[in-house]
Amino acid sequence: MAQTSQFCTFYLDKLLFGVELKGVQEVMRSLDMTKVPLAPEVVSGLINLRGQIVTAVDLRRRLELEPRPPGMLAMNVVVRSEDGAVSLLVDEIGDVVEVEETTFEPPPETLRGTVRTMILGVHKLNDRLMHVLDIEKACQMMDVAETVAAGR
Amino acid sequence: MSDSDIVQDFLVESYENLDRLDRELVGLEKNPEDRDALASVFRTIHTIKGTCGFLGFNQLEKVAHVGENLLTRLRDGQLTLNRELTTALLEMVDAVRQMLGSIEATGGEGKRDDTKLIATLTRLQQLPEAQPVSKAAPLPATTPEGATSPSSIGDILMQTTSVTSAEIQFATEKQQEGDPRRLGEILVEQGAVQPGDIVDALRIQQSSRVHTAASDSTIRVDTGLLDKVMTLVGELVLARNQVLQFASCMKDPGFLAASHRLNLITTELQAGVMKTRMQPIGNIWGQFPRTVRDVALGCGKEVGIEMEGKETELDKTIIEAIKDPLTHLVRNSVDHGIELPEDRVKAGKDRAGRLILRAFHEGGQVNIEISDDGAGLNVERIRKKAVERALITPEQAIRMPEREIFNLIFLPGFSTAEKVTNVSGRGVGMDVVKTNVEKIGGTVDVQSTLGRGTTVRVKIPLTLAIIPALVVTCGGDRYAIPQVSLLELVRLKADQVSKGIELVHGAPVYRLRGRLLPLVYLSRELNLAADTRSATKSDGAINIVVVQADERRFGLVVDQINDTEEIVVKPLRKQLKTVKTFAGSSIMGDGKVALILDVLGLAQRAGVIAETRDRALTEKATDLAASAQEKQTFLLFAGPGDSRMAIPLSTLARLEEFPVAQVEMSGSQWVTQYRGQILPLVRLNVALEERRNKLRALQAPPALDSGPIQVLVLNHDGRSFGLVVERILDIVEDRADVRSAATRAAVLYSVVIGDRVTEMLDIPAILRGAGGSTKRRGLATKSTEVAN
Numbered sequence: 001m002a003q004t005s006q007f008c009t010f011y012l013d014k015l016l017f018g019v020e021l022k023g024v025q026e027v028m029r030s031l032d033m034t035k036v037p038l039a040p041e042v043v044s045g046l047i048n049l050r051g052q053i054v055t056a057v058d059l060r061r062r063l064e065l066e067p068r069p070p071g072m073l074a075m076n077v078v079v080r081s082e083d084g085a086v087s088l089l090v091d092e093i094g095d096v097v098e099v100e101e102t103t104f105e106p107p108p109e110t111l112r113g114t115v116r117t118m119i120l121g122v123h124k125l126n127d128r129l130m131h132v133l134d135i136e137k138a139c140q141m142m143d144v145a146e147t148v149a150a151g152r
Numbered sequence: 153m154s155d156s157d158i159v160q161d162f163l164v165e166s167y168e169n170l171d172r173l174d175r176e177l178v179g180l181e182k183n184p185e186d187r188d189a190l191a192s193v194f195r196t197i198h199t200i201k202g203t204c205g206f207l208g209f210n211q212l213e214k215v216a217h218v219g220e221n222l223l224t225r226l227r228d229g230q231l232t233l234n235r236e237l238t239t240a241l242l243e244m245v246d247a248v249r250q251m252l253g254s255i256e257a258t259g260g261e262g263k264r265d266d267t268k269l270i271a272t273l274t275r276l277q278q279l280p281e282a283q284p285v286s287k288a289a290p291l292p293a294t295t296p297e298g299a300t301s302p303s304s305i306g307d308i309l310m311q312t313t314s315v316t317s318a319e320i321q322f323a324t325e326k327q328q329e330g331d332p333r334r335l336g337e338i339l340v341e342q343g344a345v346q347p348g349d350i351v352d353a354l355r356i357q358q359s360s361r362v363h364t365a366a367s368d369s370t371i372r373v374d375t376g377l378l379d380k381v382m383t384l385v386g387e388l389v390l391a392r393n394q395v396l397q398f399a400s401c402m403k404d405p406g407f408l409a410a411s412h413r414l415n416l417i418t419t420e421l422q423a424g425v426m427k428t429r430m431q432p433i434g435n436i437w438g439q440f441p442r443t444v445r446d447v448a449l450g451c452g453k454e455v456g457i458e459m460e461g462k463e464t465e466l467d468k469t470i471i472e473a474i475k476d477p478l479t480h481l482v483r484n485s486v487d488h489g490i491e492l493p494e495d496r497v498k499a500g501k502d503r504a505g506r507l508i509l510r511a512f513h514e515g516g517q518v519n520i521e522i523s524d525d526g527a528g529l530n531v532e533r534i535r536k537k538a539v540e541r542a543l544i545t546p547e548q549a550i551r552m553p554e555r556e557i558f559n560l561i562f563l564p565g566f567s568t569a570e571k572v573t574n575v576s577g578r579g580v581g582m583d584v585v586k587t588n589v590e591k592i593g594g595t596v597d598v599q600s601t602l603g604r605g606t607t608v609r610v611k612i613p614l615t616l617a618i619i620p621a622l623v624v625t626c627g628g629d630r631y632a633i634p635q636v637s638l639l640e641l642v643r644l645k646a647d648q649v650s651k652g653i654e655l656v657h658g659a660p661v662y663r664l665r666g667r668l669l670p671l672v673y674l675s676r677e678l679n680l681a682a683d684t685r686s687a688t689k690s691d692g693a694i695n696i697v698v699v700q701a702d703e704r705r706f707g708l709v710v711d712q713i714n715d716t717e718e719i720v721v722k723p724l725r726k727q728l729k730t731v732k733t734f735a736g737s738s739i740m741g742d743g744k745v746a747l748i749l750d751v752l753g754l755a756q757r758a759g760v761i762a763e764t765r766d767r768a769l770t771e772k773a774t775d776l777a778a779s780a781q782e783k784q785t786f787l788l789f790a791g792p793g794d795s796r797m798a799i800p801l802s803t804l805a806r807l808e809e810f811p812v813a814q815v816e817m818s819g820s821q822w823v824t825q826y827r828g829q830i831l832p833l834v835r836l837n838v839a840l841e842e843r844r845n846k847l848r849a850l851q852a853p854p855a856l857d858s859g860p861i862q863v864l865v866l867n868h869d870g871r872s873f874g875l876v877v878e879r880i881l882d883i884v885e886d887r888a889d890v891r892s893a894a895t896r897a898a899v900l901y902s903v904v905i906g907d908r909v910t911e912m913l914d915i916p917a918i919l920r921g922a923g924g925s926t927k928r929r930g931l932a933t934k935s936t937e938v939a940n
Contacts, residue, residue, distance in 0.1 A: 034745040035629060037678035038731050046737055046745040051387035053737045053745055055725045083726045139727065 003101050007123070009094035009130060010077055013065040016094060018123070018130045019077065025085055027093055028076040044089055047076070054078060056087040062138055063115055081139040088138065097130065099123045104132070162203050163256050164372075169196045170252070173245050174442035177238055181445070184233040194223045200248060202354070211261045212251045218273040219244040225277055239449070240272050242442065375468065378428055385418075385425045386618065386720035392418040393717075393741035422618065426467075433511045433520070434462030436475045440482050444507060447486040454493050454504035455486050461511035466518055470612055473592045474520070477585040481522045481608050482507065484582070489526035489606050499603065501525065514611075517636075523607040529600035531557050541566065558598045562586040593636055621719045621748065623740070624697060625712040627680030630746040632719050632738055637751040639698040639705060641713060646692025653694075662696060662707055669698065671707045672758040674749075678733065701755040708754070717741075721748060733757055786905060787864070788881040792837035796910045798903070799864070801883060803915060805872065806865040815861065824874065826865070833863065833874040839898055839918045868915055875918070 007018035008027070033045035033056055044056040056076065060068050068074060074089035106121040120132040176193050180186060201216035219241060225231040247269055254262035323338040336350040392414055399411040441457050448455040466474075490496075490505030497503055510521040535549045538560045544552070560566060564583040586596050594612035613619070613636060621632040622641075642664065644652050653660050653671065660671040674680075696707040719738040728734070732753035740746050785801040814824050815833065822833040863874040886905045894901050900912040 032744055034737075034747065036728060036731065036734070036747060037627075037680055038733055039728055040730070043727055046747075048739050048743055048745050051390055051739065053722045053739065055727045057727065086725070086727070 004098050005101070006096055006098050007130065007132070008077065008096055010075070010090040011092040011094060012059055012063065012090055015065075016125075016128055016130045017059075017090070017133050018097065019079060019088075019133050019135055021096060023079050023135050025078040025080050028078060028087075030073040031076060031087075044074075047087055049078065049085065049087070052085060054085045054087045056089055057139060058089045059133075059138065060089070060091075063118065064113070079135050079139070081135055083139065086139045097123075097125065099125070099130070159207060159255065159259075162207060163252055166200050166203075166248075166252055169200060170245055170249050171438055172196060174242070175438050177241055177245070178441040178445050180233050181235065181238040187227075190223075190227050190233075194220070194227050197223060209251070209255065209261050211264060211266065212248060212255075215244055215247050215251070215266050215270060218270050219248075222273050222277050231277075235449070237276055238445075240269075240276055242446075243269055244273060373428075378425075378468075382425055382429065385422050388418055389422055389618070389718065389720055390739045390741075390743075394743055397741045426618070427465075429468045430465040431468055431471050432463045432465055433471065433518075434459070436471055436478065437462060437509055440479070440509065443479060443482055444486055447483050448490075451487055452492060453486065453490055455490055455507055456504050457507045457509070459509045464511035464513060464518060466612070470592055473588065474594075474610065474612060477588045477610070478520065478522070480582075480585050481610075482509075485522055485524040485526070485606065485608075489524035489528075491527050495527075517611050517613055520610045520612070521607055522610075523605060525605040528602040528604050528606055529558055529561070529598070530602060534558070534560055537566065538563070555599070558600055561598065562596060593634070618718055618720050620716055621738075622697065622716050623714040623719075623746065624674075624695075624708075624710040625714060626674045626710045627678070629680075630714065630740060630744070631674070631710075632717070632746050632748045633697060633699065633708070633751065634735070634748065635716065637699045637701060639700050642696040642698060642707065643713075644694050644696065649692060649694055664698065664707070669696075669705060669707045670760055671696065671709055672754070672760065673709045674754075675711070677754060677758050699751050701752040701760070704755060704760055706755060706758070706760045719746075719748070785883060785885050786910075787883055788905065788910065789862070789864070789877045790879040790881055791877060791911070792840060794878070796881070796905075796908055797836075797877075797899075797913055798905060798910045799866075799913050799915065803866055803868075804864055805867050807880060808863045808865055808874065809860045810863055811860045822876070824863075826872075826874070829872070831865070831872060831874050833861075833876050834918060835876045836878075836918075837876075840896065866915060868919060873919070 006021040008021050008024045009016055009018045011017070028049070031047045031049070033047050035045045036043055039045075042057055042061045044058045047054050047056050058068070058074070060066065068089075068091065072091065074091065075093050076087040077090055077093070078085050078087045103124045104121055105124065107116060107119050111119065118134050118137045120134050122129040122131055173193060173196050176189050176196075180189050180193065183189075197216055197220050201213055201220055204210075204212040204216065222231075222237070222241065226233055226237070231237065247264075247266055251261045251264065254260065319339065319342065320335070323335050323342065326338055327335060336345075336347075336354075339345045340347050340350065395411050395414060399408055402408065437459055440459075444455050444457045485507055486505075490507070491499070491501075493503040496505065506525045508521070508523045510519075510523070512519055531554055534557050535552075538544045538557075539546050539549050543560065543563050543566065549557075562582050562585070566582065589596050589610055589612065592612060594610060597609045597611075598606065599609070600606040620635040622635060622638055623630055623632050625631075642662070644662075653662055655661070656668070660673075661668040662671055663669070695710050695713050697710055697713065698705060698707050717740075719740075721736045722738060723736050724731070724734060733750055734747045734753070735750035736748045737745050738748055786798040787801050787804055788796060788798050791797040808826070810824055815822050816824065818830070818832075822835065823830050824833060825831070861876050862878070862880050863876055864880075865872060865874050884905060886903075892902045894911070894914075898914050898917045900914045902909050902911050904910070
């Protein structure tokens with residue numbers, strides 16, 4: 001039997017993304033956020049997660065997608081990164097899916113730019129593709145500047 | 153308990169023991185007759201040796217063993233501790249320490265060659281039979297008077313073996329008669345006991361000692377656990393703050409009483425937990441006698457160290473952070489500060505220098521002073537060096553007050569040591585000291601009197617985890633300003649705002665007790681959506697928080713000042729590490745997150761402080777130069793076209809007035825007879841003329857119908873000359889610090905003197921332009937003729 005792994009899925013601009021379930025600490029509704037002036041654009045702010053201060057990263061901006069329409073409340077997917085917990089802001093939470101390794105494929109060569117460094121590949125689900133997100137890369141800020149600089 | 157646990161315990165205990173050894177050996181060197189200290193040193197080495205034999209660290213055991221042998225001779229009074237012996241023993245301690253380090257890192261002792269050290273230690277024993285009787289069972293010690301110690305080896309042997317009290321009595325008597333050997337050795341020789349029994353007995357003896365020595369009132373706690381407890385208490389403090397906020401809008405007296413108690417208990421708990429993290433500064437000072445001894449020996453000096461306030465307590469993290477800077481300062485004092493014994497005697501001081509460490513609490517901070525009674529800092533030498541290294545300009549060097557000069561030693565790349573020594577003088581160090589101290593929110597300052605000594609004062613906060621802070625609001629969000637950088641709060645009412653806030657070329661300033669305070673609008677610096685007008689609230693009043701960063705004051709304009717609060721500092725994650733304006737974050741009473749402002753970072757961003765220290769210093773120097781100019785006096789006069797011009801009064805010799813008739817021509821040069829000399833006259837209007845008109849103007853003879861001419865008699869390069877000006881205006885004292893670049897030749901720059909723009913004349917340039925050289929003038933005249 002092929003090896004399976006579980007993914008926590010979520011939507012961003014109608015695209016389906018997934019992060020490995022074991023890297024996810026919790027999923028929270030929209031929380032009060034404190035803006036951080038002068039911070040990189042992708043940092044939405046800081047949230048208080050039961051006494052722990054967690055940086056919120058706007059995944060739409062991080063993945064260079066369209067900005068979230070006004071009025072749409074973001075959900076928090078709190079993941080464990082090397083540098084402690086980070087909250088990823090997403091549009092909507094999906095199911096937990098179990099996938100086999102055989103359905104995995106690396107990203108196509110035509111996928112370029114910053115996004116390519118953050119997407120490990122896709123799992124071919126029955127009805128659609130699930131983008132597998134590299135949590136560490138998504139949480140790294142320095143890389144943004146570097147890759148942007150390198151890409152242009 | 154697993155093997156690795158035993159090794160770990162052995163390491164921890166041995167490190168502590170080694171630190172104690174350093175202290176005790178240095179103490180012993182001064183006072184070799186101290187039997188108690190000697191016994192303690194002996195026991196320590198013996199314990200280490202015993203344990204590493206047990207754990208199978210043979211190399212370590214071998215080194216400790218020879219050290220122990222040497223100590224035996226000392227303890228028995230066959231040798232007296234001297235400098236050579238102390239050095240050898242300290243080397244042994246170092247070797248043991250290195251091996252322990254290697255055991256900690258790799259699990260093994262590492263490949264070492266200690267034969268030289270062992271040979272030295274063996275040689276120093278200088279006794280015919282250097283080895284103990286039985287090598288297989290190294291027979292260690294009892295205390296000097298074996299039979300009288302609380303649980304003597306004899307008593308234990310009687311309990312565990314068949315040895316009789318008579319036999320022990322006999323052995324003890326033999327010892328008292330002068331037998332250099334230890335009780336156990338004598339007993340083994342007599343055949344009363346087996347060597348193995350003695351080893352067992354010693355182990356029993358030791359464990360009983362450990363139990364009596366280490367008091368039952370203390371336990372070892374993993375620092376990780378302490379940190380966790382600290383974090384939890386931090387969160388409890390936050391929860392308490394939240395409850396208190398609820399309590400303020402609740403009427404229930406029962407709830408109020410409960411929240412009040414919660415408040416008190418939390419405060420006490422917090423203080424208690426903070427205390428567990430506190431350590432006396434003596435813990436790091438303990439190693440300094442050794443450091444001082446080694447450095448002093450290395451450079452042939454005699455230095456005594458005194459300590460005051462060893463018990464002063466500091467947070468563990470801070471203790472760790474200041475250890476290296478303090479060590480560096482101490483080494484520096486010995487190496488640079490204190491003179492050689494001969495020089496000290498010549499200067500009328502004791503041969504031995506004194507190094508005094510003081511620590512005390514003051515205003516929520518800890519002050520640590522390192523003073524020596526050495527040569528002191530040489531202001532002139534520092535000045536020269538700083539100019540040589542281009543750290544400051546010569547003008548700055550002259551104007552800088554002494555205190556500022558001293559603090560130049562903290563600049564990167566600065567060292568006054570004449571020669572590079574093993575210890576210091578490599579030009580690294582003092583700047584690192586300053587950087588490290590500032591990293592934990594501290595400051596360093598140096599004071600010195602030439603020939604009398606130097607004092608370096610380090611001020612550091614008590615703790616980093618929970619700090620008092622002022623909470624302000626700006627653009628709808630709250631920010632915390634650490635109390636340490638806070639100076640005062642100023643509130644300007646609407647009618648004071650327009651008068652109080654002035655602009656220096658667009659930069660807002662406020663006159664605070666006569667001094668200009670640059671204003672920084674927080675909302676503007678943080679690019680908050682609201683513009684600066686939001687700082688002016690509906691009533692028109694503005695709030696200024698006067699803060700200090702790196703000795704520069706500035707006023708931070710915020711929307712609202714809330715309250716002071718104890719906040720728990722949480723570091724920012726790496727995603728936000730690039731934002732230098734924030735030092736961290738904290739959770740407020742209502743559960744929202746607030747950012748902690750980094751005043752230094754903010755000042756840098758706002759340009760109050762230049763990015764690098766060098767530039768900040770240069771600016772500071774310029775500032776000083778400007779304030780020094782306060783007393784500068786200028787002569788004001790009218791130049792051609794009624795322009796206002798000035799020269800520093802110091803360049804002027806006299807003011808004269810000559811009738812035109814007295815002016816004679818010497819070639820095309822105006823001259824006059826003045827005090828028996830020919831005084832060349834330079835006409836300012838000619839000197840300032842455009843080049844192409846200059847020659848014609850130059851040749852024009854004085855107009856006879858005009859009134860007397862006004863002449864400034866100046867001395868330049870040892871020659872006198874007269875500068876003919878239109879009219880003399882005034883002599884004024886002014887700061888003249890608002891400058892702009894010159895717009896024409898022969899002018900240094902423009903300044904504002906007495907509220908009017910005034911040109912500062914460049915006298916050397918005028919002399920050159922007016923033709924100070926005959927040859928050039930000759931050529932010029934000739935070319936004019938050709939042109940005609």
